[in-house]
Structure formats: C-alpha cells, structure tokens
Amino acid sequence: MPHLPFRLPTLLSTLAFAAVACARSADAPQAPTTAAPAGTPPVDTQAAAAPAPTGSAASCEHPFGLDDGTELTYQLLNEKNKPEGLQVLKVARITPHEAAKKAPAYTEVLLKSSLYDANNRLQRNDEYVYLCRRDTVLTDGRLLLDPAMLRSFRDRRFAFEPVHLAWPNQPTPGALPGGKLTVQVSSPSVDIAQVMTSVTERKISGPESVTTPAGTFQCYKVEARYEYVTQARADMARRSVKRVVDYYAPGVGMVRSEMRDADREPDHVAVLLKRTAGTAR
Numbered sequence: 001m002p003h004l005p006f007r008l009p010t011l012l013s014t015l016a017f018a019a020v021a022c023a024r025s026a027d028a029p030q031a032p033t034t035a036a037p038a039g040t041p042p043v044d045t046q047a048a049a050a051p052a053p054t055g056s057a058a059s060c061e062h063p064f065g066l067d068d069g070t071e072l073t074y075q076l077l078n079e080k081n082k083p084e085g086l087q088v089l090k091v092a093r094i095t096p097h098e099a100a101k102k103a104p105a106y107t108e109v110l111l112k113s114s115l116y117d118a119n120n121r122l123q124r125n126d127e128y129v130y131l132c133r134r135d136t137v138l139t140d141g142r143l144l145l146d147p148a149m150l151r152s153f154r155d156r157r158f159a160f161e162p163v164h165l166a167w168p169n170q171p172t173p174g175a176l177p178g179g180k181l182t183v184q185v186s187s188p189s190v191d192i193a194q195v196m197t198s199v200t201e202r203k204i205s206g207p208e209s210v211t212t213p214a215g216t217f218q219c220y221k222v223e224a225r226y227e228y229v230t231q232a233r234a235d236m237a238r239r240s241v242k243r244v245v246d247y248y249a250p251g252v253g254m255v256r257s258e259m260r261d262a263d264r265e266p267d268h269v270a271v272l273l274k275r276t277a278g279t280a281r
Helices: 013-018 045-049
Strands: 071-077 083-097 106-117 122-133 136-139 157-163 165-168 179-186 191-212 215-233 236-249 253-261 266-276
Touching (some): 071 253, 083 266, 215 253
Antiparallel strands (some): 071 266, 106 122, 179 191, 191 215, 236 253, 253 266
16 A cells, blocks of 8 residues: 555555565566666665565555565656655564553554655655554554645644554455544644545556566556545535555555546555565564
8 A cells, every 4th residue: 555645645645554464476477686676766676576575464563465574666666657655664663562442452553654756866755654453454543644745734733543454464356444533733723634545436446467676466457536625615615536446455555546536537656665574573
C-alpha cells in the first residue's frame, strides 16, 4: 500500500501496507523466470517463484497473511517503466492485544522498511505499524509521507498526526474511508509550516487477476485521490494532486501500486517482486 514512498516513498507507502494480501489463483502461471532488471539487489529466483499463501481467509490474527519474519520485496519503476529501486519490508514483530474496557481486541504488526536506489545503495530505513481490528487492517498513516516534502526543512522539529488508511479483510465494491497525514514543522520558538497529505475519493472494485514477478493473484482494486500541500502561511500553499490505484487482497498483501499525475499520465509503479514466508506462531 504499500504504498508506494515513491514519490519513491509514498507509492510504497500505499505499497507498504499492501505488501500483503491476494489469494493466488489455482490455475495461475508460475512467476516469470526472467532476471530482475539490472541495477537492483539480487533476488533468490526460487523464493521469487514460491507460491503466495493460498486458500486461508484473511483474519486479524495474521493481518495481510503476515507472520513473524515475512519479507516482501517491491520493484519500483519510474514513469518510463524503468527500474528505480527496491523497497524491502520485513515483519519484525506481531503482537496480539486483548479487548480492554470498551476497546476491541486488535493485532499490532511492526514492519522494518529498507529503501534502495537503482544502484542498490541504501537510501533510508524506517519502521511502520499496522493494526487490525474488527476485520479491517489499518496501515500506518506515516506511509503517506513523501520525504521530498521535508527536505527543505533542515534541523527542524517534526510532529506527526496520522489518520490511518482502512483495508477490509472481506472487501465489497463501494466507497472506502480516506486517510491523512499532517506534519507540523517547527523550531524551538515558532511554528514554521504544515505539510499535509490527504487521501480522498477512495473506492474499491473487483476482484480481478493481476500478474507480477511473484505470481498471478486475484486482487481488489482501490482507486484514490492524493493531495500534497505545504503551507507556510494561511495565504500561501503549494499543492499537487496525484491519482493512485492499488491492487491488494486480504491474504498476501499489496501486489501492485500505480501513481499518475493530475492529467492521468504515468508517474510511478511498485510491483511485488518476491514474498518470503515467515514463521507462523
């Protein structure tokens, strides 16, 4: 959902979540045997071709079919469909929480993310948290951040206020709730700016067949409008709008994420390259 970090990071944000959930077709063809594009870290071809989880219904016990140690590798492509890097997501910990007072039971998943450029150079490491409750996965709102939007604010303080994105385990066509991330930029003495990402107009359809190097999956399609705003004063703001289409399924994770500009021209794509199973508890 990710996700997604595209701009590298944001696309994989949607991806990051997404790294989890499509039921593989029984008659699906095996993953392509062609090598990964040049300039990316080596991929274990046997692992890449290994079938994703099948049959089992998604549940909050294992959000997106994730187990301890599950690893998902996404190929990032630019607007010309050329390799731009990789994002690797690995489950560090899955923690169940019992219901308390009026709060429902939920499961918490800690993921570690590593982003590489086209020359296999590590660009950044991050940690994200997914939550699952009442048959819905909530992906970390911080995944909505485009790091490029903060590069001009050096040596500043950042306060994050996320509204997480919801991904149902049992999807039905229709509208989905939006999400938002607000970053308050400040110095010790004064507020400097607000950096915001708003996700609206989300709708889900499907399922439909989607093929990636990791295999062929029956996925749900989620379309959404992303607006990026940097506001230094009430009367001055920079805005840009993107359209994002995510393909996910509640038992494997995000399979493909596509970003387009306001004119619907291609911007970035992230596809599931490999999924390595973890250890079930």
